[in-house]
Amino acid sequence: MSSDQQGDQKPLMQPFSVMEPEDKKESTYSNSKFEGKCVDPRLMTFCITNFVINVGISQIAPFYPGLAADKAGLSYSQIGLVFSINPLGSILFSFVIGSFIQVWGRKKCLMIALVVQSSVQILFGCLNFMTDNKALFFSMSLISRFFQGMSRSVYSTVTFAYVPIFWPGEFQKKLAIMETMTALGLLFGPMIGSVLNYAFGYSIPFFVIAIFFLCAEIPTYTQLPPDSTMKSFEKKKKLPIGKAFTSIKVIVTIMNVMSITAGYTYFNPFFVNHMQSFGISENIAAFILTIPAIFYIGMVNIIPKIGKYVKKTFMMSLALMICFSGNMLEAPFWGEGNTLASVIIGLILVGVSQSFSMIPSIPQISEFLAPVVTDPQFKNNLTDMASALFIMSMGCGSLIGPLLGGSIYDGFGGNVNLVESPSQELIDQEREAFRGAMICLGLWQLVAATLFFFFGDGYKGWSDCCRTCQTGQNPSKDEGQQLTKPLNDDTSDDVMSDNDTLSSEASVGNDNDLLQGPPKKTITIRKEAL
Numbered sequence: 001m002s003s004d005q006q007g008d009q010k011p012l013m014q015p016f017s018v019m020e021p022e023d024k025k026e027s028t029y030s031n032s033k034f035e036g037k038c039v040d041p042r043l044m045t046f047c048i049t050n051f052v053i054n055v056g057i058s059q060i061a062p063f064y065p066g067l068a069a070d071k072a073g074l075s076y077s078q079i080g081l082v083f084s085i086n087p088l089g090s091i092l093f094s095f096v097i098g099s100f101i102q103v104w105g106r107k108k109c110l111m112i113a114l115v116v117q118s119s120v121q122i123l124f125g126c127l128n129f130m131t132d133n134k135a136l137f138f139s140m141s142l143i144s145r146f147f148q149g150m151s152r153s154v155y156s157t158v159t160f161a162y163v164p165i166f167w168p169g170e171f172q173k174k175l176a177i178m179e180t181m182t183a184l185g186l187l188f189g190p191m192i193g194s195v196l197n198y199a200f201g202y203s204i205p206f207f208v209i210a211i212f213f214l215c216a217e218i219p220t221y222t223q224l225p226p227d228s229t230m231k232s233f234e235k236k237k238k239l240p241i242g243k244a245f246t247s248i249k250v251i252v253t254i255m256n257v258m259s260i261t262a263g264y265t266y267f268n269p270f271f272v273n274h275m276q277s278f279g280i281s282e283n284i285a286a287f288i289l290t291i292p293a294i295f296y297i298g299m300v301n302i303i304p305k306i307g308k309y310v311k312k313t314f315m316m317s318l319a320l321m322i323c324f325s326g327n328m329l330e331a332p333f334w335g336e337g338n339t340l341a342s343v344i345i346g347l348i349l350v351g352v353s354q355s356f357s358m359i360p361s362i363p364q365i366s367e368f369l370a371p372v373v374t375d376p377q378f379k380n381n382l383t384d385m386a387s388a389l390f391i392m393s394m395g396c397g398s399l400i401g402p403l404l405g406g407s408i409y410d411g412f413g414g415n416v417n418l419v420e421s422p423s424q425e426l427i428d429q430e431r432e433a434f435r436g437a438m439i440c441l442g443l444w445q446l447v448a449a450t451l452f453f454f455f456g457d458g459y460k461g462w463s464d465c466c467r468t469c470q471t472g473q474n475p476s477k478d479e480g481q482q483l484t485k486p487l488n489d490d491t492s493d494d495v496m497s498d499n500d501t502l503s504s505e506a507s508v509g510n511d512n513d514l515l516q517g518p519p520k521k522t523i524t525i526r527k528e529a530l
Contacts, residue, residue, distance in 0.1 A: 042166055043174060045219040046159045047181045049114070052216075053152055054185025056121055056209045057086055059193025061268045062286030067202065069273070069415070071131040074138060076415050079269040080406020082141045087399040089149030090156075091392065097157050106158045107224045111217055113158070116151035118213035120144040125206030156182075156391075162224070175387065180300075183358065187293030194286030240373060244389055249368040252448075252456040253361070254393045256316050259448040260357040261397025263323040263350050264292055266405035266441050267330075267434075274434045276418040277427045278340045291344060292351030299355035309468060312360035312367075313452075314461025319356035320449035326350040328442050331435035361393075362386045368456075405437060412436040 060083075068074040068082070101109055123144040130137040159178065167174045196205035244250045267274070275285035306315065326349025329342050365386035373382060409415075414433030416426045452458045 040166075041219065042162070042223050043177070045216070045223055046162070047178055049213075049216045049220075050156070050159065050178055051181040051185040052209060052212050053117060053155060054182050055189040055192055056117065056206075057148065057152065058186045058189030059196075059205055059209075060124070061190040061289060062194040062272055062282050063197045063202065065269055065272050066282050066419075067128060067131065068137070068141070070417060070419060071128075072137040073134050075410055076270050076273075076406040077410045078138060078406075080402040080404070080409075082138075082145055083265070083268055083402035083406070084399045085142050086145045086149040086152075087395040089146040090153040091149075091395050091399065093150040093153045094157065094392075097154055100154070101158065101161070106161060107220070107226065109154050109158050110220050110224070113151040113154040114213045114216055114220065116147055117155070118210040120148045120151070121206040121210035121213070124148075125203040125210070128202045160387075183296070184293070187296060188290060190286045191290040191293075194283050198283045240375070240378060241385060241388060243372050244365075244369060244385065247368055247372045248455045249457065250365060250372065250389070252451045253316070253365055253368060254389060254396075255448045256320060256452045256456065257357060257361050257390060257393035258397040258400070259445045260319055260323055260353060261394045262401035262404075263327055263441065263445060264354065265398050265401035266327075267438070268402050269406040270409045270414055270434070270437070273414065273416075273418060274343075274430065277422075277430050277434075280340070288344065288347070291347040292354060295348050295351030296354045299352055300359070303355050303359045307360065310465050311461040312364040313457045314465050315356045315360050316364060316456070317449065317453055317458035317461055319353045320445055320452065322349050322356065323353035324442050324445040324449060326353060327438050327445065331431075331438035362390050365389055405441070408440050409433055409437040 064082075065076070065079050068079050069076065074082075097109075104112070121144075123140060127137060127140060127144075130140060160175070163174050163178070193205045196208060271289060272282045272285045275282070275288065280288070303315070326346040328346070329349065330346030332342060363386070366382045369382045369385055373385070378385075412433035414430050414437065416422070416430050418426060418430060449458075453462075
C-alpha cells in the first residue's frame, strides 16, 4: 500500500447498500461544526424521523381493522394483506435503492422519501370517506401502504448510509440508537394512534404525521451536506449476502428472528375484534396492545446483565420458548380459560421474548457469518451483513405474520361482528377462531425453536447455562472474542488501527458489542508472530 493511500484511509464500516466514499475528508468535511455539542442535530433528526415513520406504520393496528371490517366490508384476510403489503414494498424496493442513490444522491433521496411518506399518510387518512366503495377502499389501502413501505426503505437505507460517514468511530453506537428508535416507533405506534383517533377522529393521526414529515424537510435540508460535495464514489461494493444462506446456522437464526417478530404482528389484523369479545372498546384494546412494548423496554436494561453469564444462543433459544408460551396463554390450547387475564399475561411474555431475541441477534449472526464469508476484503463488513439480514428477517416476519394470521383467523370463522351486543354463540365462535389461529402460530414457533436448538447451537447455549448453574463459573467466551488477528500478512495492512481492531471484533460477534457497550481496546498480534 502506498504512502498516499495510507494517509487517506476510507471509513472501515460500510453499509450494505451504498457506495464507498473515495475521500474520507471530503465526505466528513462538515463534522467540525458539530463537535462539542451535547446533541448532534443530524442524529436527532434521523432518530426522531425514524421513530415517527415507524409510528405511522404501526398506528393503524387498533382502529383500521374495525373501519375496514365493519364499514368497508373487508375480510380479515384482506386486512392482513393490507398490513403485510407495507414490508413487502420495503423488501422489494431495497433491491434497487442503490441505483437511485447513485443517480439522485443521498440527500435528495431522503427528501423525496419524506414527501412520499407525507402523501401516503394523507391518502390513508382519507380512507374513511371511501367506505361506501369496497373496491376503492381496498385498493387505496394497498397502494398507500405499499408506497409507505418503499419510502421507508429509502429513508432507512440512506440514514444508515450516513452513519459511518458522519461518525466513523462510533458506528455501532449510533446504529444501536437508530435501531432502538425503530423498535420504539413500531411498538408505541398503536397507543399513539389510538389516543389521537379517540380524541380527534380517524383522519387526524395521519394528518399530524403528514405535517411532521413536511416539517422534517427543513432539518434534512439544512443539516446534511450537499450531494455535490459527496459524489466522489467508487463502484458500489456489493457484499456477498447470498453466501449467508449457505450456512444452516444463519438460516435457522433468521427463522428465529422471523418467528419472534411474527409473534407480535401475527394477531394485529384481528386483535381488536378479539378484545370486543370481552366487551373492550378499540381504544382500550390499543393500550393493551402496547403491553409488549412496555415490557420490552423494561427488559432492555436487564438483558446486558444476563448476557454476562449466558451465551447469545441460549438467550435466542429461550426467546422462542417464551414467545411460544405467551402465545399459547393468549388462547389456551386446552380450550378453556380464554380470559382477558390470560391474554395480558401472554402479551407480557411476548414482550419479554422480543428483548431476549432482538438484542443479541446482530452479533450472533455476525459470528455465524465469520466462517462462511472467507474473503478478507469482507471480514470487516460482517456486522453490515448481519444488520442487513436482521432487518430482512424482521421485514419477513412483519410480512408473513399478519398475512398468515388474518387468513387463518378467517379460515376458522373469526370474521364476525362483535360491535353491537353480540350473542354468546358469536362470541364463542370468535374465541374458537382466535384459539385456532394462535395454535397455528405456536406450531410454527415450536418448529423454529427445535431447528434453532439443534442446528443453531442452541443446545450449546443451554449446556453452558446448565454448567454455569452447577459450577458458578461464567461460560467460556465465544470464539473470536479472545484474539483479533490481521487478515493479511507481509504488508503494512497487517497492523490494524484501533478502529480496525474494534470493528473486526464486532464483526465476529463480540458479546461486548451490543450486550455490554463499546468493546475495549485490544492488542493486535501479527500473524507471523504466532
